Amino acid sequence: MTTTIRTAPNTICFSNCLYSLYQTPHRLRKRMLATWTPDQELNQVRQRSGADMKRKLKWHDLIALGVGGMLGVGVFVTTGNAASRVTGPSVFLSYIIAGIAALLSSLCYTEFSVQIPVAGGAFSYLRVTFGEFVGYFAGANILMGYVLSNAAVGRSFTDYLAVAFGVNHSDSWRVKVDGLAKGYDMLDFPAVALIILLTLCLCHSTKESSILNLIMTVFHLVFFGFIIFVGFFHGTAKNLVNPVGLTPHGVRGVLDGAAMVYFSYIGYDSVSTMAEEIQNRSKSWYGEVKGTIVPFPNTTSI
Numbered sequence: 001m002t003t004t005i006r007t008a009p010n011t012i013c014f015s016n017c018l019y020s021l022y023q024t025p026h027r028l029r030k031r032m033l034a035t036w037t038p039d040q041e042l043n044q045v046r047q048r049s050g051a052d053m054k055r056k057l058k059w060h061d062l063i064a065l066g067v068g069g070m071l072g073v074g075v076f077v078t079t080g081n082a083a084s085r086v087t088g089p090s091v092f093l094s095y096i097i098a099g100i101a102a103l104l105s106s107l108c109y110t111e112f113s114v115q116i117p118v119a120g121g122a123f124s125y126l127r128v129t130f131g132e133f134v135g136y137f138a139g140a141n142i143l144m145g146y147v148l149s150n151a152a153v154g155r156s157f158t159d160y161l162a163v164a165f166g167v168n169h170s171d172s173w174r175v176k177v178d179g180l181a182k183g184y185d186m187l188d189f190p191a192v193a194l195i196i197l198l199t200l201c202l203c204h205s206t207k208e209s210s211i212l213n214l215i216m217t218v219f220h221l222v223f224f225g226f227i228i229f230v231g232f233f234h235g236t237a238k239n240l241v242n243p244v245g246l247t248p249h250g251v252r253g254v255l256d257g258a259a260m261v262y263f264s265y266i267g268y269d270s271v272s273t274m275a276e277e278i279q280n281r282s283k284s285w286y287g288e289v290k291g292t293i294v295p296f297p298n299t300t301s302i
Helices: 002-033 037-050 059-070 074-115 124-128 134-162 189-204 206-234 250-265
Strands: 288-289 292-294
Touching: 059 206, 059 250, 074 134, 074 250, 124 189, 134 189, 189 206
Parallel strands: none
Antiparallel strands: 288 292
16 A cells, blocks of 8 residues: 555656646647737736836837937948948948838837737737737747847947957957867857946836937937038038949849848837837827827727
């Protein structure tokens, strides 16, 4: 009797494991094709997340986040590289094409964020529309995009900082590690320090980080305006065609450059992910006609 009591729980546990493994393909297939309703995304997921975040952002904070994402330091990282290697003087055409693509994408984000104002962004939108499997890959792609973009901007920060201090070779500020593949063997501690500092600022408070973003956005607007103003007075159109012409690599070079400079627009989707932290969402996200709030279609559950 004693032996039976001791072995029965182990037998039951092993049987449950086998049954779970047997059911895994069916459950996985069911989860892959399962879609969420807007009501589930807005209410059930939020309840499982615990207490709601305190809403501190306003509509002008969203504008600053969107503009800051599109006029961020990515412009300083990609423009010179694309112009020198791929597009030539026609890099401005690449920016126009990439800007139109980003505009169309942002309109899609706007439509979804009105319907489902949650912090999941594209992950939540695709989970509601196509199911969890597609949403999972979208979320992984978003994380990878932000990680790679932050790494690129951080390393470029080291380059600019080294030049500002009169150092010709920025690798002198990096640490070489033997044994790693060439091109990946230079540890960039200034870039790591910058990313950690900005991460701490973001984790401290959403409102304070949005104020910092607003200050940097204003600085970027003034800086870009200064460049455009000086360019009109001191630039010359001859530089667009001399010495190799406007499009030295043809149409393909312009399109390849558009794919490269689109990196500069990464971050505009952060506006939709901040939808859950907006004050007075009924005024910020709904249409207002003659003082009466008129909700968009399919938003009655919000």
